[in-house]
């Protein structure tokens with residue numbers, strides 16, 4: 424009940440990721456460590472989904488970056504939709520434009536969740552040149568979502584000690600791209616230990632655990648942009 428706002432999901436975490444976010448608390452899974460990753464038994468998965476089907480609003484796939492396995496994922500989504508008519512949601516960092524485009528063209532995605540990781544130079548954990556390319560891919564993917572009117576959960580991870588005016592300006596620009604889309608914003612404070620075990624603890628000491636007042640202030644500033652649906656995530660509930 425925490426992966427998609429206001430919905431119950433059956434959530435599948437896929438291993439591997441193309442980013443190296445320093446705050447990532449799924450980094451073992453993102454790095455495909457053998458103690459947390461294994462081949463998925465599709466028959467077992469279908470059985471599990473079947474046993475929970477009366478409760479599920481969405482089959483939600485997250486990671487890691489699920490679009491790294493786009494071919495198998497498209498096949499799985501098609502099967503789940505054709506056989507069971509499930510609604511499907513994907514949480515992606517949206518930097519892999521082509522796989523996302525292929526998936527959307529198949530008309531098998533009912534809901535997308537993504538992070539607005541800003542500033543990307545700080546949050547992607549990658550060299551500057553690659554970061555700039557991936558940020559452009561992210562913006563292109565947002566346009567794709569908007570063109571296809573796919574409902575979007577835009578999560579904004581909030582670190583401490585960044586330029587918040589610049590963040591608000593970016594949100595304003597993105598809201599213009601999403602103007603005709605059904606989207607809502609989740610303000611997601613970056614949390615450090617002991618609640619999470621981030622990839623880079625030293626980094627997290629500087630940037631994690633922003634004050635609640637900051638989150639409320641950001642929510643109000645975002646609302647002033649004319650965006651009505653803005654929620655603050657506080658641990659496992661929304662305020």
Ligand code: SF4
Pocket residue numbers: 440441442443444446447448449450453486487488516
């Ligand atoms: S936070 Fe998400 S996008 Fe970033 S490294 Fe972790 S799994 Fe990948």
